[in-house]
Amino acid sequence: MSEKYEPSRREFLSRGGILLFGNALLDASGPGTRAATAIVTEQEGKVPVIDCHAHAGIARLSGTEDDLTDPWNAVADPEMIFRRAKEAGIDQTVIFPIYNRTYEKANEDIAEICRRYPGRFIGFACHSPATEAGRIRTLLLREYQAWGLRGVGELEEDPTPELLDVVKELRIPILIHPPREHVAPFNDFVPSYPDVNFIVAHLGSSGSEDFEEHLAAINLAKRYPNVYLDTSNVVITRYLEMAIEELGPQKILFASDEPESDCRLEIFKIRNLKLPKEHEEMILGGNILRLLGGSRRVP
Amino acid sequence: MSENRNTVPLVIDCNAAIGEGVTWEPKTRPVNYDPAVLLRYSAQAGIRRSCIMPARSKFYREKNKEIAHLCEKYPEKFIGFAAHNPQAETGTLRQMLIEEVKSMGLKGLRTDGHPTREVLDTVAELNIPVMYYPLLGVQQPPAGPGTAGPQEYTGPARAYYIMATVYPSVNFILPHLGSYRSSEWWAHIEAIDLAKRLSNVYVETSGVLSHKYLEMAVREVPVDKIVFGSNAPEEDPRVEMFAVKLLKLSKQQETAVLGGNIGKLVAQLVA
Helix, strand or coil: CHHHHHHHHHHHHHCCCCCCCCCHHHHCCCHHHHHCCCCCCCECCECCCEEEEEECEECCCCCCCCCCCCHHHCEECHHHHHHHHHHHCCCEEEEECCCCCCCHHHHHHHHHHHHHCCCCEEECECCCCCCCCCCHHHHHHHHHHCCCCCCEEEECCCCCHHHHHHHHHHCCCEEECCHHHCCCCHHHHHHHCCCCCEEEHHHHCHHHCCHHHHHHHHHHHHHCCCEEEECCCCCCCHHHHHHHHHHCHHHEECCCCECCCCHHHHHHHHHCCCCCHHHHHHHHHHHHHHHHCCCCCCC | CCECCCCCECCEEEEEEEEEEECCCCCCCEEEECHHHHHHHHHHHCCCEEEEEECECCCCHHHHHHHHHHHHHCCCCEEEEEEECCCCCCCCHHHHHHHHHHCCCCCEEEECCCCCHHHHHHHHHHCCCEEECCCCCCCCCCCCCCCCCCCCCCCHHHHHHHHHHHCCCCCEEEHHHHCHHHCCHHHHHHHHHHHHHCCCEEEECCCCCCCHHHHHHHHHCCHHHEECCCCECCCCHHHHHHHHHCCCCCHHHHHHHHHHHHHHHHHHHHC
C-alpha cells in the first residue's frame, strides 16, 4: 500500500517539493540532455505502454489567492508516479507541470525530473498564452531543443496563434483540457491547424462530470483527423467504450492524470474492456508513440 | 451472513440502482437501469449480492414496489432499499416506509434529500440503515415536487454531524467517501473525519476518482466502517471492485469491506 512511498514523499515534501538541481542541465544543449527524455520504441515486437497525461513538480504561486489551496496548486511528486507506473506495467509517463501562472521554471523542473529518471518520463512543456504572450516561441524552442521536451500540455486556456504556430513548426502534439470545461472551443482553432495533433484531455469531461462533453469530444475526434482523446478521469466507462467503438482505437490515448488520479486504476479501465491485443496496444502506447515520432529539430 | 455454506466470503455491493429515473448529476440524464445488466456486471465483478434501490425519481412509492418485486424474484441476488424524498414526501413518508420494510421486505433507505426527523425516527424504529449523499456545493434543484429552490452549499461534515449525533442509534452510509468523482477533495477529508469520530457513520467506496483518498480512509478509519459499493450500473462494478483490491488489505479486512460490514448492518433483517 502507499506506506512504502512515504520516505521518498517525505523527502520531497520536506523541501516544499522544490527540486534541488544545479544549472548544468539548463546550460546544456547537447544530445546528452535530450537523451534524458528518450522515448522507448518498439523492442522485440512489444509496443511500450505509455501514459500520456501526468503532472509533476511544484506550483510557484506565492502572493496569489491560488497558493496552496488545492492539491493541484501545491506539489506533484514524480517518485509517486514512477512507483505506481512501475507497478501498473507502464513503461513511460508523459509529465507536464501543475498549475502555475508562468511556466519557464516549472518546465525546467520537468526537464530535470526526466533527467533524474532516465527513460521513465517524457517531458512536455506548458505555457500560458495569456501571461506569457510574446515570449512563447523563444521559450518553447529552448525547451524543445535544449531540454528535450517533446510536446505541450496540459493547456487549460484557449491556445493562441502564437502558441499553435510554434507547435506546428516543431511538429509536436499539444494536450488541452477543455477550455472552461467545454469541448466546443476546439472548433475555433482546430480547423486552422490541420497539421497539429491535438489531444483532448479526459475524453472531454474530467470525472465524466458532463456526459454531453464526452459526446462532443467523440464528435470532434470524428470530424477532425488530427484530434485525439485521452482517457484520464473517465468515471462512466461506457463513454470510453463508446469512443473506441465509434472512433476506432487509433484515436484514443491511455492517460491517467497522475498523481491526483492513480495510473493503476486508470489503466485497469482500459484493460477491463478486453479489447483485441493490437487495439489495446495502440491505446496503451502505440498511438502516442506515433504522435511523438513526428517531431523535428528546428534549425 | 458473512460466509456462505462453502465458506467463500460473501461479497455484497451496498449501492446499486434499478429502474427508470435520472442521474444524480447537476445536469441530469434519463436512465433506465436494467436488472439483467446489473446481474451480468455484478457476476463479472465477483459480487454475490447487491443492495438495490430506485434510480433518482420524482416519485418513489411505485419504484419501491418494483424493488421489492425484484427482491422476491431474485432473493439470492438482491437486498432491497427503499428510496424517499424527505421533503417532498413529508407527512406520508413514515407510513410508506413502515409498509415497505415490514410488509414488502425492504432492508434500508436511501434518501433523496436531507433526512428529516420523520425519516430518522422511523428508521430508528425500524432499525434499518440510511444512505444519504449530500450534494456538494451545487445549486441543485431537487427532483421531487414541492422542494423547488436551490440547496445550500454544504459538505459531509455539515450535512451529517448534527443528525448523526442526535440519532446515535441510526446507522448512516455516506456514499462516494463523501465526494462523487472526487469533485471536492476536502469532502473526502470531512467524510474520513466523520467516520473516525462517529460510531454510526459508515463510508461507501464507489465513484472515488482520486484513489489516494480511499487509501487514506483505510489507513485512518477503522476498517469495519468502510463498505464496498459500486454505484452500478452507472459505473462498472469491475472497476469499483479493482479500486478496493488495489488497497491491498489483509484478507480479513478485505472480507469486511467487501461484504462483512454491510452484512452486519442489515443482518438481523436478511438472516
